[in-house]
Amino acid sequence: MTATGDQRVHREVVSFVRRSARMNPSQAKAWQRWSPSHVVPVQTRETSTSVAPQPVPDWDEVFGRHAPIIVEIGSGQGDSLVPMAAARPDCNVVAFEVFEPAVASTLSKMARHEPPVDNVRLVVADGAQGLAHLFHPGQVAELWTFFADPWHKARHHKRRLVSDDLAATVVSRLVPGGRWFLATDWQDYAEWMRATLDEAPGLVNAHADSGGWAPRLAARPVTKYERRGLAAGRAIHDLEYVVAPEAGPR
Ligand SMILES: C[S@@+](CC[C@H](N)C(=O)[O-])C[C@H]1O[C@@H](n2cnc3c(N)ncnc32)[C@H](O)[C@@H]1O
Structure with missing residues (x-):
């Protein structure tokens, strides 16, 4: 949201609806126990899920x-984050989620995982803005x-997470050769x-030579969202893009 001179606040176009x-x-117990060490606070603008330009965290x-x-x-x-991070112990995983109770459930899953998952930190904020600023x-x-x-937004294209703007942010924030995995x-x-x-300039479809759709990412577990889509007769599509080595100015 943006405060104007007369203190009215305009909503920014974001990909989510904030629930209670x-x-x-x-x-609540998991949040109290684990958020101090595993949730990274960030400076916001007018809304609690926005991310202000700020010094990049160390x-x-x-x-x-x-x-x-x-x-x-x-x-x-x-549901995918915890097992996928557990399978990549040599990486640091930063996860963005705007819904605090879901983050609390994630913290609880990380602690209950055998062995506990410690290579994840969470940020309660819009990930598109977070990727750009953090x-x-x-x-x-x-x-x-x-x-x-969470919904396909047939009439709300502007509210879709995937956009030209996000693609440009991905090209600038990912290392050349870095990969973006998507599923819907x-x-x-x-x-x-x-x-x-x-x-999108600077992005290459990793499966352009074989129809453009990626094979199902083996590491991605079947979550309730995939099950729900399949139960309703919808096909699951995976995509994979690579940031071109010669991608533009950074
Ligand atoms: C349908 S759920 C899928 C969760 C998980 N990826 C899975 O497959 O189980 C989508 C989640 O993305 C969150 N979300 C949507 N847009 C977001 C954004 N721009 N930044 C952070 N979280 C977002 C929503 O709050 C919701 O919890």
């Missing part, structure tokens, strides 16, 4: 080690966006992603 942030008792200090950075936007309850150019090795839009269960949204990202 009431936590159940087990989420991610090595946040994680207590240097490692390649993976970002997830829209991690939900962590990382240096070329600092991110990989990006995950799985079923990140909405056919028209999948086609929109293809149309937008196939044309």
Whole structure:
């Protein structure tokens, strides 16, 4: 949102609807126990989920080690995040999720995982803005966006997470050769992603030679969103893009 001179506040176009942030008792307990160490506070603008331009966090200090950075936007309850981060112990994973109770559930899953998952930090904020403001150019090795839009937004294209603007941010924040993995269960949204990202300067469709759709990412577990889509007869589409080595100015 943007405050104007007369103090009115205009909504920014974002890809999510903020729901009530009431936590159940087990989420509240997990939040209290784990958020001080695993949720990274960021400076916001007028809304609590916005991300202000600010000094880039020292991610090595946040994680207590240097490692390649993976970002997830829209991690939900962590159903793919937790097992996928556990399978990549040599990477530091920064996950953006705007819904605080879902972050609390994720923290609880990380703690209950065997062994506990400690290579994830969460940011309760818009991941599109976070990717732009919280990382240096070329600092991110990989990006995950799985079923990140909760509805397909046939008439709300502007509210889709995948956009020309996000593609430009990805090209600037990912390292040349870095990979962006996406999945959706909405056919028209999948086609929109293809149309937008196939044309995005600096991005290359990793499967352009074999029809353009990626094979199902083996590391991606089946979450309730995928199950729901399949149960409703929808096909799941995976996509994979690579930041071109010669991608533009950073
Ligand atoms: C349908 S859920 C999918 C969660 C998870 N990726 C999975 O597959 O289980 C989408 C989540 O993305 C979050 N989300 C959508 N747009 C976002 C954004 N721009 N920044 C951060 N979170 C976002 C929503 O709040 C929601 O929890």
